[in-house]
Amino acid sequence: xxxxxxxxxxxxxxxxxxxxxxxxxxxxxxxxxxxxxxxxxxxxxxxxxxxxxxxxxxxxxxxxxxxxxxxxxxxxxxxxxxxxxxxxxxxxxxxxxxxxxxxxxxxxxxxxxxxxxxxxxxxxxxxxxxxxxxxxxxxxxxxxxxxxxxxxxxxxxxxxxxxxxxxxxxxxxxxxxxxxxxxxxxxxxxxxxxxxxxxxxxxxxxxxxxxxxxxxxxxxxxxxxxxxxxxxxxxxxxxxxxxxxxxxxxxxxxxxxxxxxxxxxxxxxxxxxxxxxxxxxxxxxxxxxxxxxxxxxxxxxxxxxxxxxxxxxxxxxxxxxxxxxxxxxxxxxxxxxxxxxxxxxxxxxxxxxxxxxxxxxxxxxxxxxxxxxxxxxxxxxxxxxxxxxxxxxxxxxxxxxxxxxxxxxxxxxx
Amino acid sequence: xxxxxxxxxxxxxxxxxxxxxxxxxxxxxxxxxxxxxxxxxxxxxxxxxxxxxxxxxxxxxxxxxxxxxxxxxxxxxxxxxxxxxxxxxxxxxxxxxxxxxxxxxxxxxxxxxxxxxxxxxxxxxxxxxxxxxxxxxxxxxxxxxxxxxxxxxxxxxxxxxxxxxxxxxxxxxxxxxxxxxxxxxxxxxxxxxxxxxxxxxxxxxxxxxxxxxxxxxxxxxxxxxxxxxxxxxxxxxxxxxxxxxxxxxxxxxxxxxxxxxxxxxxxxxxxxxxxxxxxxxxxxxxxxxxxxxxxxxxxxxxxxxxxxxxxxxxxxxxxxxxxxxxxxxxxxxxxxxxxxxxxxxxxxxxxxxxxxxxxxxxxxxxxxxxxxxxxxxxxxxxxxxxxxxxxxxxxxxxxxxxxxxx
Numbered sequence: 135x136x137x138x139x140x141x142x143x144x145x146x147x148x149x150x151x152x153x154x155x156x157x158x159x160x161x162x163x164x165x166x167x168x169x170x171x172x173x174x175x176x177x178x179x180x181x182x183x184x185x186x187x188x189x190x191x192x193x194x195x196x197x198x199x200x201x202x203x204x205x206x207x208x209x210x211x212x213x214x215x216x217x218x219x220x221x222x223x224x225x226x227x228x229x230x231x232x233x234x235x236x237x238x239x240x241x242x243x244x245x246x247x248x249x250x251x252x253x254x255x256x257x258x259x260x261x262x263x264x265x266x267x268x269x270x271x272x273x274x275x276x277x278x279x280x281x282x283x284x285x286x287x288x289x290x291x292x293x294x295x296x297x298x299x300x301x302x303x304x305x306x307x308x309x310x311x312x313x314x315x316x317x318x319x320x321x322x323x324x325x326x327x328x329x330x331x332x333x334x335x336x337x338x339x340x341x342x343x344x345x346x347x348x349x350x351x352x353x354x355x356x357x358x359x360x361x362x363x364x365x366x367x368x369x370x371x372x373x374x375x376x377x378x379x380x381x382x383x384x385x386x387x388x389x390x391x392x393x394x395x396x397x398x399x400x401x402x403x404x405x406x407x408x409x410x411x412x413x414x415x416x417x418x419x420x421x422x423x424x425x426x427x428x429x430x431x432x433x434x435x436x437x438x439x440x441x442x443x444x445x446x447x448x449x450x451x452x453x454x455x456x457x458x459x460x461x462x463x464x465x466x467x468x469x470x471x472x473x474x475x476x477x478x479x480x481x482x483x484x485x486x487x488x489x490x491x492x493x494x495x496x497x498x499x500x501x502x503x504x505x506x507x508x509x510x511x512x513x514x515x516x517x518x519x520x521x522x523x524x525x526x527x528x529x530x531x532x533x534x535x536x537x538x539x540x541x542x543x544x545x546x547x548x
Numbered sequence: 549x550x551x552x553x554x555x556x557x558x559x560x561x562x563x564x565x566x567x568x569x570x571x572x573x574x575x576x577x578x579x580x581x582x583x584x585x586x587x588x589x590x591x592x593x594x595x596x597x598x599x600x601x602x603x604x605x606x607x608x609x610x611x612x613x614x615x616x617x618x619x620x621x622x623x624x625x626x627x628x629x630x631x632x633x634x635x636x637x638x639x640x641x642x643x644x645x646x647x648x649x650x651x652x653x654x655x656x657x658x659x660x661x662x663x664x665x666x667x668x669x670x671x672x673x674x675x676x677x678x679x680x681x682x683x684x685x686x687x688x689x690x691x692x693x694x695x696x697x698x699x700x701x702x703x704x705x706x707x708x709x710x711x712x713x714x715x716x717x718x719x720x721x722x723x724x725x726x727x728x729x730x731x732x733x734x735x736x737x738x739x740x741x742x743x744x745x746x747x748x749x750x751x752x753x754x755x756x757x758x759x760x761x762x763x764x765x766x767x768x769x770x771x772x773x774x775x776x777x778x779x780x781x782x783x784x785x786x787x788x789x790x791x792x793x794x795x796x797x798x799x800x801x802x803x804x805x806x807x808x809x810x811x812x813x814x815x816x817x818x819x820x821x822x823x824x825x826x827x828x829x830x831x832x833x834x835x836x837x838x839x840x841x842x843x844x845x846x847x848x849x850x851x852x853x854x855x856x857x858x859x860x861x862x863x864x865x866x867x868x869x870x871x872x873x874x875x876x877x878x879x880x881x882x883x884x885x886x887x888x889x890x891x892x893x894x895x896x897x898x899x900x901x902x903x904x905x906x907x908x909x910x911x912x913x914x915x916x917x918x919x920x921x922x923x924x925x926x927x928x929x930x931x932x933x934x935x936x937x938x939x940x941x942x943x944x945x946x947x948x949x950x951x952x953x954x
Contacts, residue, residue: 142649162632436878
């Protein structure tokens with residue numbers, strides 16, 4: 135990379151100092167002065183023209199020399215690029231399953247744009263897709279049998295409903311982040327209270343608690359003054375607590391007690407044991423993230439854009455896969471396990487989402503057909519290994535002295 | 549030997565596989581630009597120097613009036629001024645390309661400054677990359693408006709090749725309309741580079757023009773077709789003699805023929821094939837990969853992330869939308885689920901489970917700490933009980949059983 139940078143700097147410098155145009159101008163000047171001389175004294179025409187031959191030739195040579203130099207730098211830059219990307223060809227396209235799945239990819243992109251809040255881009259993307267589709271259907275109609283209208287199926291692109299959901303999510307988030315207005319978020323949490331509770335999520339309480347803290351601190355523009363000296367804020371916070379918190383008491387008794395206890399330290403909160411609750415600088419960011427995660431989960435979507443995660447994982451995985459491709463080509467072997475990649479690809483821990491069970495006996499990953507089975511001793515192996523070990527009779531666990539029977543083993547879910 | 553299960557090591561050099569076109573494309577453009585300058589200079593040189601010699605000779609032998617000499621000089625000056633103007637525009641273009649290259653090099657250089665994959669900066673960098681891949685995909689699929697908008701909103705206009713693809717798309721559309729003019733013009737602009745190409749785009753285009761002349765079955769047009777063939781097809785004779793014979797054969801058939809290969813030659817599908825051939829040639833010339841980079845990244849990424857659990861009939865305990873302490877797996881998320889169905893899943897040689905796993909009577913395995921947090925946060929669970937976040941079953945804490953996963 136350094137080399138590329140150096141060569142490019144050199145190339146740019148060369149181009150900037152390039153004399154090409156000046157040389158052309160010099161040639162023009164030569165011709166012009168000859169023309170003026172002849173116009174002034176027509177008798178000198180032959181001599182002037184004869185004298186002009188060599189200077190013109192030289193100036194053309196000068197232009198060409200300049201070009202040659204530029205060409206040299208260009209070539210050097212080419213070489214540095216070649217060197218940087220040597221042994222790193224783009225992967226071959228033999229296994230391109232994705233090209234046939236264009237609509238699915240487009241759908242994923244549209245969803246990605248929506249969840250990133252790029253509503254206008256998403257809108258024009260969707261309209262361009264349907265335009266193209268309309269064009270294709272009309273072509274098909276004119277050439278073949280009347281095409282079915284189902285080609286414009288909205289199943290393939292995110293439905294208007296999802297678009298609306300994301301729009302409301304962005305409204306809530308922007309209110310939260312820019313205006314510090316938690317009310318839309320709290321309202322949403324209330325509407326979805328049951329679903330959230332079933333997930334064991336305490337989003338609503340977190341939001342209300344932040345609202346309480348925010349009320350206590352008062353408006354951000356008066357924050358210059360020590361907020362705890364303004365009793366109005368304290369009163370507003372207490373009023374809010376009276377109005378809202380009783381609903382939380384059964385579940386969040388301790389947390390509510392903490393908040394109320396903190397009020398006793400009112401003028402001197404920063405020095406109290408509760409300072410952390412009231413002085414959490416990342417609280418707003420955290421709550422925004424928490425909200426996004428809960429919102430997407432209720433829609434059955436992952437919190438971060440899957441497209442982003444998949445593309446990043448792809449970039450991380452590519453070097454390994456590429457190496458594999460070259461090795462396979464060199465050894466002329468084929469990739470036999472069709473359902474499984476032949477190499478392990480180390481990804482950062484945050485890219486592992488599921489638990490993974492690899493049978494310690496067969497070293498195979500558990501699947502629906504070959505699920506993990508737990509023996510009474512608590513050790514887990516894959517079903518096929520279990521069958522092979524037991525042969526229908528009592529057998530010893532491969533990892534402890536315990537003996538058991540095939541029928542004692544139970545299927546487990548990771 | 550088991551490879552490491554996870555790694556946050558970032559090897560910037562090998563990480564740049566997807567980013568080759570980023571530097572290659574402007575470089576190819578710069579070279580093309582340079583060639584144009586060279587050609588222009590060469591052409592003027594070939595003209596001006598002999599012209600000057602002729603003028604001098606004529607003046608010496610007194611066969612020319614001074615006015616003629618002046619006129620000759622004026623013509624030369626005008627040509628040189630034309631050259632200067634041309635060089636100026638090309639130089640501006642060149643400057644633009646190089647500034648763009650500079651920005652791209654800086655962008656790639658930024659990756660070298662990032663210590664690991666876990667760094668926040670890597671996240672940002674990777675998001676820019678995704679935006680680039682998306683723009684690339686949109687441009688290739690012909691959604692140029694969206695591509696333009698996205699590039700503008702994300703301020704990555706210098707990192708994507710909007711103009712290149714827009715031009716390519718325009719020519720493709722003209723071919724779809726049945727118009728060879730723009731494509732042929734492109735061919736003549738890139739004549740030198742096309743010589744190295746293995747596809748003979750220009751011949752195919754000329755052949756199509758020939759087909760269109762034959763199609764109406766009009767004798768006058770057929771004569772025109774023959775002279776067209778003499779002029780444009782025959783010079784390619786040695787390498788395409790078979791095609792040439794076929795073209796000659798076409799003269800006796802008409803559009804409704806069922807005889808191969810003439811049927812295919814008359815077919816309107818040839819326009820589509822021509823457009824595809826153009827795209828292939830165009831991308832090859834600019835060292836652009838033939839498939840969208842997004843596809844390459846996604847197919848690798850989907851496989852790397854996919855587990856057998858992602859398309860399992862049973863809900864996974866470790867990652868699902870029903871519990872709050874896990875995030876939904878991107879492959880399980882509806883956007884990518886269908887897309888990943890046919891992909892191979894990642895290979896693992898070691899189990900990876902939560903700390904301190906326990907099994908519930910219904911066979912579901914959870915990390916102990918996670919399960920008790922969830923149960924505590926769910927208001928309806930009494931102390932001493934745990935709730936299965938996937939099925940909603942409530943069990944006594946004593947029913948949790950330790951499980952050993954190796």
